Amino acid sequence: MPTEPESTVVTLPEAANKLITPRAPATGRIVRNESCTFGKSNAWVRDVAVDVSGTELAGKFRVGQAFGVIPPGTDENGKPHKVRLYSIASPDSGEDGHGNVMSTPVKRTIDEFDPDIAGHRRAHRGMFMGVCSNYLCDLEIGDEVLVTGPAGKRFLLPVDTERHDYVFVATGTGIAPYRGMVMQLLNGPAGPTRRDVWLLAGAPYTSDLIYHELFLEFDREFENFHYLQAISREPRTPGAKRGIYVDALLVEELDRLGPLLEGPGTLLYLCGVAGMQFGIYRRLATLGLLDGYAAPKSGVCDGSPAEWTNVQMRRGLRATPRCMIEVY
Ligand SMILES: Cc1cc2nc3c(=O)[nH]c(=O)nc-3n(C[C@H](O)[C@H](O)[C@H](O)COP(=O)(O)OP(=O)(O)OC[C@H]3O[C@@H](n4cnc5c(N)ncnc54)[C@H](O)[C@@H]3O)c2cc1C
Structure with missing residues (x-):
């Protein structure tokens, strides 16, 4: 049980x-790629x-921040690739x-070429291969990579970690910061935390779950850490048509998550695909739990939350x- 009182102020x-x-x-060096x-x-x-020792990043990055990578070469306009x-x-x-040494999960951007997404920038056929994600995924141990950063000031753990409970929600590679946050809260120098830590991870298929075994292990070891998965494209029960998304999972777990989300010091973290926050907002508002997490500006979100666009x-x-x- 927590020993410190819950704080409504987030520092x-x-x-x-x-x-x-x-x-x-700066130049970093690849030390793991799997x-x-x-x-x-x-x-x-x-x-x-990436090993960034000897650069300005060393000892300065924090979990929840991002770092930049500049892939070699030029884009279709002949300009150097952007970060x-x-x-x-x-x-x-x-x-x-x-x-x-900092790590990140890199998802290869690979798809059939689609001129609508590309903005008709060029005539093309076949596969679309994202520049930087595939470059990073192809690097070998020992290869050099140009890095920038750190970037981000708000998606961070609070200073006083023992005065808050945590609900982490992820889709896809949005799970990235939670690996470090969970490691820090449970295995870090000030850990293990006695607060509640919930992680809701969304993925299309079970095989797509990132760091799944690590989180299962933490879930087994720490009774205040709870790891739940929302698999959207696999039927949950034999004969069911589809799976579940993270926002629906939150509703399904309301008996346990509702009281936590009502707590005045609970922190909610949302990371992943752009727009995922809206599904969560809509659900929380419908359940009367949005207060404390999102504040309405007058008049714009009137009417039933279920109808909010x-x-x-x-x-x-x-x-x-x-x-x-x-979100990105
Ligand atoms: C704060 C933040 C954190 C991030 N964290 C991560 C992370 O942890 N892991 C991760 O993998 N990514 C992360 N990203 C995304 C990452 O920055 C890159 O956007 C991603 O890796 C794709 O880059 P790329 O160079 O491979 O693709 P690009 O070459 O930049 O291609 C992507 C672009 O190509 C176009 N496109 C996409 N699909 C097609 C298609 N089928 N046909 C034609 N055009 C298409 C789109 O316009 C799209 O914007 C993060 C982004 C932000 C902003």
């Missing part, structure tokens, strides 16, 4: 931001770890315990300090 740490910019990137999905999955996600961001999946102490919510709701959002 975030001062995080170093943009120490290394794309104009003057598949990190649960099974053979055509999501093709690889856990890539891409990747969430840091390591605790503050890094993979090595000294803040020198994403456009309405984008304009009409502002996340409070108890709700951290990182």
Whole structure:
């Protein structure tokens, strides 16, 4: 049981931001590159770890922040490729315990070429291969990589971790920051936390789950850590037509999650595919649980929450300090 009183005030740490910019990137070195999905999955996600010792990033990044990668070469306009961001999946102490190695799960962007998505930039056929994700996934141990960062000031664990409970919601690679956060809360220097930590992970198929075995292990070891999966494209019971999304899972687990979400110091973290926050907002509002996590601007989100559109919510709701959002 927690020993410290719950706090409604969220104090975030001062995080170093943009120490290394794309104009003057630093050089890191790949020290790990391995598949990190649960099974053979055509999501093709690889856990890539970069040693940044000797650079400004060393000892300065925090879990929840992102770092940038600049792939070599030029785009179709002949300009150098732009930086891409990747969430840091390591605790503050890094993979090595000294803040020198940070990891991230990189999902290969691979699809059939679609001119509508590409914005008719060029005539093309066949497969579309994302530049940076495939570059990173193809790197070998020892290869150099240009990095920037750290980036982000808000998607962080609070300073006073023992005064809050945590509900982490992820879709896809949005699970990245929670690996480091859970490691830090349960295995970090101040851990294990005595607060409740819930992780709801969404994926299309069970085989796509990222870091699944690690979270199962934590779930077995710590009774205050709860790991739930929302698998959307697999029938949940024989004969069922479909699976479940993270927002519906939250409703299904309301007996346990409702009282926690009502707690005045609980922090809600949402990370993953752009727009996922709206499904969660809609559910919370329908259940009368949105207060404390998103504040309405007058008039824009009137009417029944079940009818709210994403456009309405984008304009009409502002996340409070108890709700951290990182979507891309
Ligand atoms: C804060 C933040 C954190 C992130 N964290 C992670 C992370 O932890 N892991 C991760 O994998 N990613 C993460 N990303 C996403 C990452 O930055 C890249 O956007 C992603 O890896 C794709 O980059 P790419 O260079 O491979 O693809 P690009 O070459 O940049 O291609 C992507 C673009 O191509 C177009 N496109 C997509 N599909 C098609 C198609 N079928 N046909 C034609 N055009 C298409 C779209 O316009 C799309 O924007 C994060 C992003 C942000 C902002």
